[in-house]
Amino acid sequence: MPSIADEPPALHDALDLLHKASRTPAKQRTVKVSSIVDVICRHALQHGLDQDALRDVVQLASVKTNLDQTSVTTLVKNLYPAQWVPGDIIVTVVGALGQGKGKPSPATQDSLVKWLTAVHEIIEDANVLSRLYGVLFSMLDMISIRTSLCHLLSLITRRKHVKPFRIQQLLELSRGLGNEPALQGLLRVYKDYYPDIILGSTSTSRKSFSPRPDSVWRTRISAIQEASAATNDSSVDRHNGFRVLRKGPKRSKVAVIPEVHTYYATENSVTLEGIDNVEDFVEKLDRLEPPGQLVALLTDSLLQKYVELTPSPIVSTRIDLWLATCLEELYEAEGLETGDAQYLSEVLDGLLKHAQYTKAMHPTVLAFLKEYLPIWNGQENVDSILGLLSYIPIDSFKDVYSTYLSSAERALAGHGPSAHPKLIEFYSSLFQHQVSTTSSKNDRHSSSSHRVLKDLVAHVSELSTSLLLSLPLNSGSSLISSILGFYELLSTSSKPHVIPIILPPMHLIYLLAQNASSTMLSRVYGIIGSYKVAFDQHPKPVKDYYPVSVTERLNSCLRDLYNMLWVSRALSIQDQKSVGLYCDPSLRVALKDYLSSLDRDYSISTAFALSNNAWLASGSAAAWRALEERDIETEGYDKDSIRYHHGPVTPRSLEVLKRKGGINVEWDGPMGYKVFVLNWLAERGLSGIKQFMFATVTDLKGKV
Structure with a gap:
């Protein structure tokens, strides 16, 4: 049989050939269908299919053609969208389901339903499946696609879809078919919305829930979508957190933070589960009913928005009571060493997400951390603990340090030098949050806020110096990088009348400048350069805002670094002007004599200049x-x-x-x-x- 040319055709040509082959009986074809399918699938796997190509393949798979079942199944399994899936493609797929002379085979229909399940979160029009819900539900009597269809319906069901007649139909199907896993899973979803109407227990198993796409499929589609997003602005997430979070069937049955569900709803109720976009949320905000599990706000961004925009004493009390009870139980379990590590981790992760959204820490969490930090081992949930502490409110740094931070430092110190960079990075996050808090205050000249910032910087400077001196020479590059990261943030955070210019101790700067790394040296120069720019841009005269001693310290450092690299006067001391990196004059003379003895062209003055600097x-x-x-x-x-x-x-x-x-x-x-x-x-x-x-x-x- 003649085969396709040695040169693989382009995607457009391959699709044209496939359309011709679909209309031609197998014995009359002049090309090998499997070769064409291979070209299309290879392109889909590597680059994804754009909307036009996706539409072409779906239209072929959605009708009865002369293509063999293997080819069609392979095509459907490789439908990797490079962009958002248009609504008309979803309509085409749903239209292909059911009984009819021109409908595709039952196996193809089942594959198409599974594909809808896989892509339901990346559909261009988020409401298209919701509008087709009735059509899909009416096909539950089809044995060939019922399992896949139940999985799909379980994912897209919202309160507005749960109607009395559908409940009745499900109950009748359940009684007639027994404990069919997928059907029981869908019935369980319905019961979550109306627990008083659907009585009794619904038996569920792992097969009751929609299986996740295999790891290869998920990895591939993520890579394709990310690559497409880099070149296509239309690939931006259209949901923007305006749908309730569903974590899927794999979540633990004992998960401490529940999903959003509004119980005891009526036909006229307006619930968060029925919200699909920002317009819908804004329109119905004043009529929304609070869900039964308000603590779900720890992980659900839509519920967070609802609670923030519609404050209520009752809602706040319910959240406070749940947190207080939950955290007290967790603390007692940790003290008795009977705690569930996964349980605690989920709560802390949720609390951190909530803090990141509100930019503040809940008072109940503060009370928990006060008791928990002294028994914390410094290793478990370290990112969540330090992340929460970075949002801690500070009125007095001394008080906060003695109550919270000192315990965290001791816990981390127990893990040796490897934990030191993480500690400095935590203080960078804490400082950044304090800067943001101070900037948002109405009192532009708050002396207390400035005092907090200065005390925080002083502590980090003392801690950084201590940690550096405890390490062997020219070691701890990750720690040095973290320290420089803190001072890079500090040097660029000042804002006239709001955030003061706070200098680091110059002996620490000189110590960092002597690290044997060109990158570190450049970063040190960049930090001091940022301070120079900050003072240049500050309202004049600067002496009305800062003591002369502050500007003198910076000027001395500027001259030392300038002398070292630019004008060949390294380590020279000038009274009241520069300190020569604190190099003792007698040591400088000894070094000068030693270099001269090696070669008359060698000099300590030029040893650190651009051409001779060991690191440059x-x-x-x-x-x-x-x-x-x-x-x-x-x-x-x-x-x-x-x-x-x-x-x-x-x-x-x-x-x-x-x-x-x-x-x-x-x-x-x-x-x-x-x-x-x-x-x-x-x-x-x-x-x-x-x-x-x-x-x-x-x-x-x-x-x-």
């Missing part, structure tokens, strides 16, 4: 080569005859190079060697040094 020398050398090659190409020099520089680059070596037939490059100035190196390093991730110099050096200040 290789980068500076590579930058020079790039500059040299650029000028040779631009000026049209002969590469075989021109004199090359052998480094390291100095002002004198550039003069010599120029006289002996090399390229002509200045040492200083906006177009000189040093600025080129700054830009070259910045392009490769070391932008902090450039930021510092362009904020400090007079010739460069204010330039990009």
